[in-house]
Structure formats: C-alpha cells, structure tokens
Amino acid sequence: MDFSPTEAQRDLAALTRQILADHVTPETLGPAGSGGFDAPLWTLLARSGVLDAALPAAVGGGGFGLLEQCSVLIEIGRAVAPVPYLASVTQAASVLASAQRPELVERWLVPVVRGSAVLAVASGPGFTERGGRLNGTQTAVPFAAFASALLVETPRGVFVVDRDAAGVSIEAQRTIDHADAGLVRLDDAPGAFLGDVGGVVRQRGAVGLCAQQLGVVERALELTAAHTREREQFGHVLGGFQAVRQRLADAYLDVEAVRLTLWQAAWRLAEGLPADAEIATAKYWAAEAGHRVAHTAVHLHGGVGIDVEHPLHRYFAAAKRLEFTGGGATAQLLTLGGLLAR
Numbered sequence: 001m002d003f004s005p006t007e008a009q010r011d012l013a014a015l016t017r018q019i020l021a022d023h024v025t026p027e028t029l030g031p032a033g034s035g036g037f038d039a040p041l042w043t044l045l046a047r048s049g050v051l052d053a054a055l056p057a058a059v060g061g062g063g064f065g066l067l068e069q070c071s072v073l074i075e076i077g078r079a080v081a082p083v084p085y086l087a088s089v090t091q092a093a094s095v096l097a098s099a100q101r102p103e104l105v106e107r108w109l110v111p112v113v114r115g116s117a118v119l120a121v122a123s124g125p126g127f128t129e130r131g132g133r134l135n136g137t138q139t140a141v142p143f144a145a146f147a148s149a150l151l152v153e154t155p156r157g158v159f160v161v162d163r164d165a166a167g168v169s170i171e172a173q174r175t176i177d178h179a180d181a182g183l184v185r186l187d188d189a190p191g192a193f194l195g196d197v198g199g200v201v202r203q204r205g206a207v208g209l210c211a212q213q214l215g216v217v218e219r220a221l222e223l224t225a226a227h228t229r230e231r232e233q234f235g236h237v238l239g240g241f242q243a244v245r246q247r248l249a250d251a252y253l254d255v256e257a258v259r260l261t262l263w264q265a266a267w268r269l270a271e272g273l274p275a276d277a278e279i280a281t282a283k284y285w286a287a288e289a290g291h292r293v294a295h296t297a298v299h300l301h302g303g304v305g306i307d308v309e310h311p312l313h314r315y316f317a318a319a320k321r322l323e324f325t326g327g328g329a330t331a332q333l334l335t336l337g338g339l340l341a342r
Contacts, residue, residue, distance in 0.1 A: 003260075003263050005067075005071065006067065006068075008053075008062070008064050008068050009067060009068050009071040010071075012050065012053055012054070012064075012068050012071050012072055013071040013072065013074065013075050015048060015049075015050060016045070016050055016071075016072050016075040016076070017075045017078070017079075019041075019044060019045060019048060019050070020041075020075060020076070020078075020079035020081050021079070023038075023040075023041050023044065024038075024041070024079045024080070024081045026311060028041075029080075029082065029314070035082055035178065035179060035180075036082055036143075036145065036146070036178035036179040036180025036181075037082055037083070037084065037118070037143060037145075037146040037178075037180050038081070038082045038083060039146075041081065041082075041083055042083050042084070042115050042118070043114075043115035043116070044115070045083065045085075045115060046113060046114050046115025046116075047115065049062070050072060051085070051088075051089055051093075051112065051113045051115060052113035053068065054066075054068040054069040054072065054089065055089070055093060055094065055097050055109075055113065056097050056098070059097045059105055059109060060110075060113070061097070061113070065094075065270055066090070066094075066204065066207065066266055066269060066270040067266055067267065067270050069085075069089060069090045069094075069208065069211075070207065070208065070211035070262065070263075070266050071211075072085060072089075073085060073086060073090065073208050073211035073212045073215065074211050074212070074214050074215040074218070075215060076212055076215060077211070077212035077213060077214060077215020077216040077218075077219070077318070077322075078215035078216070078218060078219040079215075079219075080177075080216065080314045080315060080318050082178060082180065084118050084119075084120070084142070084143035084146070084147075084180075086142075086205065086208045086209065086212060087118075087119060087120050087121045087142055087143050087205075088112050088117075088118055088119045088120075088143070089112065090204050090205070090207075090208040091119075091121045091123075091151065091201050091204050091205050091208070092108075092112070092119035092120075092121055092151045092201075093109050093112050093113065093119065094204060095151065095158065095194060095197050095200060095201055095204075096108060096109045096160070096194070097109060099194050099195065099197075101192070101194070104160060104192055104194075108148070108149055108160060111148065117148040117149075118143055118146045118147045118148055119147060119148065119149055119150070119151065120141050120142060120143045120144040120146075120147035120149075120150045120151070120182070120184075121141070121142075121150065121151045121153075121201060121205065122138045122141045122144070122150050122151070122152045122153065122184050123151070123153045123198065123201055123202050123205065124138055124153065126138040127152050127153065127154045127186060128154055128155065129154040129155070129156050129159065129191070132159075132190060132191060132193070133167075133188045133189065133190060133191075134152055134154060134159060134161060134167075134186045134188075134189045134190075134191050135186055135187060135188060135189075136154075136185075136186055137183070137184065137185045137186070138183075138184050139173070139181075139183050139184075140173055140175060140181045140182075140183070141181060141182050141183075141184050142175075142180060142181055142325075143180050143181070143182075144170050144180075144181060144182025144183075144184050145170065145172040145173070145179070145180055145181060145182040146180065147163055147170070147182070148162075148163055149161060149162050149163055150163065150184065151194070151201060152184075152186065152191060153198040153201065153202075154198075156193075156196070157193060157194065157195050157196040157197065157198060158193075158194045158195065158196075158197050158198050158201060159191030159192060159193055159194065160191060160192045160194060161186065161189055161190070161191045161192075162190075165189055165190055166188075166189065166190070167186060167187040167188045167189035167190070168184075168185075168186060168189045169184070169185040169186075169187070170182040170183070170184055170185075171183040171185075175321060176317050176320060176321050177314065177317035177318050177320075177321050202326075203269055203275065203276075203279055204269070205326065206265075206279050206282070206283050206326055207262070207265050207266050207269055207279060207282065209283070209286065209322055209325055209326060210258065210261070210262045210265065210282045210283055210285075210286040211262055211266070212322060213258060213286040213290050213319065213322040213323075214255070214258045214259055214262055214286070216290070216315055216318045216319050216322065217251075217254070217255050217258060217289065217290055217293040217294065217315075217319060218255050218259075219315060220293060220294060220297040220312065220315040220316070220319065221248070221251050221252065221255055221293055221296075221297065223297065223311070223312060223315070224248065224251070224296065224297040224300050224301065224312075225248055227300065227301055228244055228248065228300055231302070238300065244300060247296050247299070247300060248296075248300070250292070250296070251292065251293045251296045251297075254285075254288075254289035254292050254293050255289065255293060257285045257289055258282075258285045258286055258289050258290070261278070261281050261282040261284075261285045261286075262282050262285075262286070264278050264281075264282070265278040265279045265281070265282040266282075276335075276339055277336060277339050280332045280335040280336045280339070281332070281336065283326060283327065283332045284329050284332035284333060284336070286322065286323070287322075287323045287324070287327075287328045287329040287332065288329040290319045290320075290322060290323045291319070291320075291323050291329070293319065294315065294316045294319035294320060294323075295316075297312055297315065297316065298312065298316055
C-alpha cells in the first residue's frame, strides 16, 4: 500500500484545518465539560462541502470515501472540535448512502450534509427487535443529546430510529470532556431496517475513532514540545534536560505508531479487504499510545498541566475518552488473541 495522502485528502484536511482554526477557540468552546456540540460550526462545515465531500456521488457527494473521512477526523481531533462527524458522517451517513433507500436518504442523509441534523449511533448489545419494534437501553451514546435520529444495532441488524417517535427517550449526559452524550431508552419504538450492517458500522467507527485520536495526540505533542522549548527551570529550558527529551522522543514514536496502524487499517477497510486484525491493532495503539502521550503532555507541562482551564486539559480529556471508547488496549489484545487462535 501507499501511505501518501491523495490530493483529495490533502485538500479536505487543509480546508477543515482552516475552518476549525478560525472558529474553535477557548471562548467558543466554553468551560471544560460544557457544550458538546457547536451547531453553527456544523453548519459551516456543511456549507464548505466538508460534510458531503467524502460521500458517494450517487447521493450528491464528492465521490470520495473512508480515507478522506479519516483526514477530516484527524483535523477534528487536532482542534478537539465539538462536532459529530464520526457518528453522523463516517458511520451513519455512509451506511445510509449505501442502503439504497431513497426515502431514508431524503429524510435523514440530506439534512446531515446540509448541516441541519445530527445522527448518533447506538452500537452495542443493549437493544432487541421484534416485528420492527425496538427495546433496550444504552448509556453515554455520543452526541445523542443533540441527535435527530439514531442508528440502533440489534441482533437482527441496524435500524434508523426517529428521536421524536413514540417510545424513544433520550436523557442528556455529561462525559469526561463534553456534555454531548445521552442515555437512550427505547420502549417498543418503531425503526426503519437498514440491513445486517452492524459490523460495518462498528468497523468504520473504530477506524474513525483512531483517526480522531491521532489528531488529538499529534497536537498535544506539538503543544508540549513548544512548551518545553520556552519554559525554564533551574536556569535552563525544559527541553534541555535529557529526561524530558527522552519522554518527547517516546511520545513521538507513539504518535507515529498510531499513524501507521490507522492508515493500514483504513486502507484495508476502504479496499474491502479483511481488516479485523488491523483494526484491533490500530485501536490498541490509539488506546495505549493515547494514554502515554496524554500523560506525558500533562507531566511535562508541570503545574499548568493539571489546570482544567488550560487548553491542554481538553486534549488530555479527549485522549482519555477515545482511549476507552470501543474498548481499551487490553480489550484489543484479547480480540487479537482470539483472531490468532482461530
């Protein structure tokens, strides 16, 4: 495989970075743990073409795919931007676009690419289905507090559920870094069947999560390196101490491991090749390296590293959330062990 980004990847990443740099600031983000969804920014990304560029041309998109979506997600991670691109576009919109259900595309996909709707994904063992009616509960569903509809996975397959339908209850929840999640309860709620695509939704979610984590740790390391070049201790800049340089070097290797394993998994998935082992490997590094880089960033920032009002705190909190979403490092090793045993 060729790890060089395509022209479309570079262009989408550059456009996304420019928009986020102009609009994601400590003032727009608000206090730590608040907000969770920037609706004006979501609309702006839609108007710029970022939301629909990586969707199939058959549904009015730019004709690109998962690799381009990962490039966007890296930039979202670098800015810790409170937008639901992973769930709404990489998972939900991509699956809806391939479902060949024009009525569902018109009802849910079109509003997403226009920036006027959010889709959340409840992917787990908490839901059952009988006769098109869904029951179950799942906690901490990302962006469910702002969702217009949800993709819900059941043993039979995936359903689209209207937030306003009878039997649907979503209670807003606060997670470690945002107030965007929701406790989803379904009580005989109606759903539109999309097919047995739960595995696809989960795979795309795992790869997209690794891309977002890459952006988070990459930017956290840049901020930390800049701090150690400027901060003085005992008459010397911090970066002049050997132990500090060693920790920065280790963090750099960790970031590159996340990058390498992410693109390997994303490429195989985009090409329709078996990718279970590669996805588990990428998620292992996103979790393990994410943990190490986040803690290194905090430690090398010293006292300000534990200040929840300091910009670095958002990167630490985001890295920890992404570390455990979908299973931490140990869970990924168990998955790899099972694959090897088979």
